[in-house]
Amino acid sequence: MHATTMTTVRLREPLRRLAGGRADHALEGATVADVLAALEREQPALAGWILDERGRLRRHINVYVSGERGAGDTPVGPEDRVDVLPAISGGA
Amino acid sequence: MTELLVGTKKGLFVLEGTPADGFEVTARAFAGEPVEYAMRDPASGRVLAAVTSAFYGPKLHYADDAGGEWAQAAGVALPEAGEQALERLWVIVAGESGRLFMGGDPGVLFESDDGGATWSLVRSLWEHPTRPDWQPGGGGLCLHSIVPWPGEPEKLALAMSAVGVWLTDDGLRTWRHGNEGIRPRYVPEDAEPGMALCVHDLHRAAARPERMFMQFHGGVYRSDDAGASWTDIGAGLPSDFGFPMVLDPADPDSAYVIPLEADMDRVTPGGQVRVYETRDAGATWSARGDGLPAEHAYLTILRQAFDRAGSGDALELYFGSTSGAVFGSGDAGRSWSAVAEHLPPVYSVRTA
Numbered sequence: 001m002h003a004t005t006m007t008t009v010r011l012r013e014p015l016r017r018l019a020g021g022r023a024d025h026a027l028e029g030a031t032v033a034d035v036l037a038a039l040e041r042e043q044p045a046l047a048g049w050i051l052d053e054r055g056r057l058r059r060h061i062n063v064y065v066s067g068e069r070g071a072g073d074t075p076v077g078p079e080d081r082v083d084v085l086p087a088i089s090g091g092a
Numbered sequence: 093m094t095e096l097l098v099g100t101k102k103g104l105f106v107l108e109g110t111p112a113d114g115f116e117v118t119a120r121a122f123a124g125e126p127v128e129y130a131m132r133d134p135a136s137g138r139v140l141a142a143v144t145s146a147f148y149g150p151k152l153h154y155a156d157d158a159g160g161e162w163a164q165a166a167g168v169a170l171p172e173a174g175e176q177a178l179e180r181l182w183v184i185v186a187g188e189s190g191r192l193f194m195g196g197d198p199g200v201l202f203e204s205d206d207g208g209a210t211w212s213l214v215r216s217l218w219e220h221p222t223r224p225d226w227q228p229g230g231g232g233l234c235l236h237s238i239v240p241w242p243g244e245p246e247k248l249a250l251a252m253s254a255v256g257v258w259l260t261d262d263g264l265r266t267w268r269h270g271n272e273g274i275r276p277r278y279v280p281e282d283a284e285p286g287m288a289l290c291v292h293d294l295h296r297a298a299a300r301p302e303r304m305f306m307q308f309h310g311g312v313y314r315s316d317d318a319g320a321s322w323t324d325i326g327a328g329l330p331s332d333f334g335f336p337m338v339l340d341p342a343d344p345d346s347a348y349v350i351p352l353e354a355d356m357d358r359v360t361p362g363g364q365v366r367v368y369e370t371r372d373a374g375a376t377w378s379a380r381g382d383g384l385p386a387e388h389a390y391l392t393i394l395r396q397a398f399d400r401a402g403s404g405d406a407l408e409l410y411f412g413s414t415s416g417a418v419f420g421s422g423d424a425g426r427s428w429s430a431v432a433e434h435l436p437p438v439y440s441v442r443t444a
Contacts, residue, residue: 052177086147
């Protein structure tokens, strides 16, 4: 499948560094959790950083789907961009 | 020269120096990240640091030089697609023959035979049939004490909050409790506490391995039968509540504790910072506070924030507080001085 038909996941530091220094990653999947799992398979150094062992989004990670707050089960399509951000709730 | 690895709420600090000449910070790593625990593996020489990001979860990193490049260790996770995730890493301990052990929340033990680069979960504890009944303490279901037996790699003791003491003598295959004699005050006197025993710290006397000491959640205990049963030795302390404990490896009758006021007021009692020492296996305790803050000083010293180097008359002691001060003694606690005064909240202190 061509990259333009996939969902784009956009990362910031330090996740971007772990993902080969690249911010945008085109991935297949029907939901946020699907594309993030695909991202971890494609970028093994990210394993465990966004999703925990259960496959759940970590508590203080926020995802936005094309500008709207999303969750693991939020559907995504080829035009969507999934931003992965640390939540201010995790700061200290 | 002594190296101190100080894990703090805002990174790992490496300090080098001596109690007589003072210490200086020689490296800082993981700036801004909580470093729950750091130690130098005596076998490989590597520094290992447990970093529990609020965002990205617990990770273990290792480096030859704390100021250099760090690598993330592999295998530090629970089985995928299960019901639980790894919450936090609490302690790393060097065992026999170069093996490393690491304890974490939820009550999990990992082992490594390659200097901490790769780890495997100890399944016998993870799959223990009593696990559904395990209850966490205030800090979570933390496996915080790992106590090898010198020269006998088949034997190991563990302590967890709040699941008591666990003993194995068959190389981690089977586990049994070591809780006889422990009397928790947080349950009614006529109630059976079962496994709900909140051990705070556990140590073994190197020169007499069947002797162990324990700081409990209200109570200081000694065992002379390798942790099977326990005798309360807290009488004579201003408070028997506290977290960390240190032993002088040259003296099996020795122990040092840092009492806190009480469960509900976890600060140094009476506004005085004092370490208490026994040299008669807990029959008597002596205050060691010369050089420590003695007025309006309400410090909290966490479980992993007290360690030693050397032994006997040259025993060095170091502890850090959540108010960012680290204190040291080069004469077995007789006199103390500030090693650092303005670090972030100190989570752990380990010597190398």
